[in-house]
Amino acid sequence: MNPLIAPESGRHDARCALSVNVNKVALLRNTRHLGIPSVTRAAQLCLEAGAQGITVHPRPDARHVRADDVRDLAALLKAWPQAEYNIEGNPTQNLLEFIREVRPHQATFVPDGEDQFTSDHGWNLPADAARLRPSIAECKGLGVRVSLFMDPLPEAMAHVAALGAERIELYTETWASAFGTPREAEVLAGFTAAARAALAQGLAINAGHDLNRDNLTRFLREVPGVAEVSIGHALIADALELGYAETVRDYQRCIQRAYA
């Protein structure tokens, strides 16, 4: 368990952990039958550069991360006991088969349909609660932490806690869209209110979607208690220019600046 991303343990290191989502490495790999770029090599280089975790979202259509990637990354991460493995997906689809097989540190439940372009909303609570409760209980019984992908709705946080999930992941697309616009402060205030409501319910907070080197520092500086950000699309795009190692180091600098 990584001390940087285990507030449940009572160890509150102020710095947020970086979990690199390698979906887009797999997406590029899948456009030829050559096995390059390697997903596990990308993860290895990101971990060597200081990433505290790896995230994947093995979608039912296998457009990017596939079952073999999930297994290969689990094997890789055995050599990185301080790093965390986060597997995202919809527990009403294919997520639980991966959780049962590889027992990651964290399962992030995302309410995506099978053919979605990308993730674009959080769970609807309490309406979705009955469907989620058994899957949450199963994951916890397997020793896997559960995080629910949520829009920044303060009123939903009590329902998350009542379900027994340990964390939320704040869906940050609306922040990314507002960043640099006149709505920035208003949108950020909404995330801060949702984070405070989550903390008041004893939940730990993750965040992700469309985070990048421009919008990350302000978010972490203003939104209290973010324990982990999972970042993929922008980070992998940056790595096409800078390389994985320098990119991870630059994202870590963006994180550190939030606490300076």
Ligand SMILES: CC(=O)[C@@H](O)[C@H](O)COP(=O)(O)O
């Ligand atoms: C849940 C979320 O916001 C992302 O982690 C998601 O994995 C993005 O999926 P794509 O990489 O398929 O766009």
Ligand SMILES: NCC(=O)COP(=O)(O)O
């Ligand atoms: N949960 C968010 C994630 O893993 C990556 O999202 P993105 O950075 O690819 O938008």
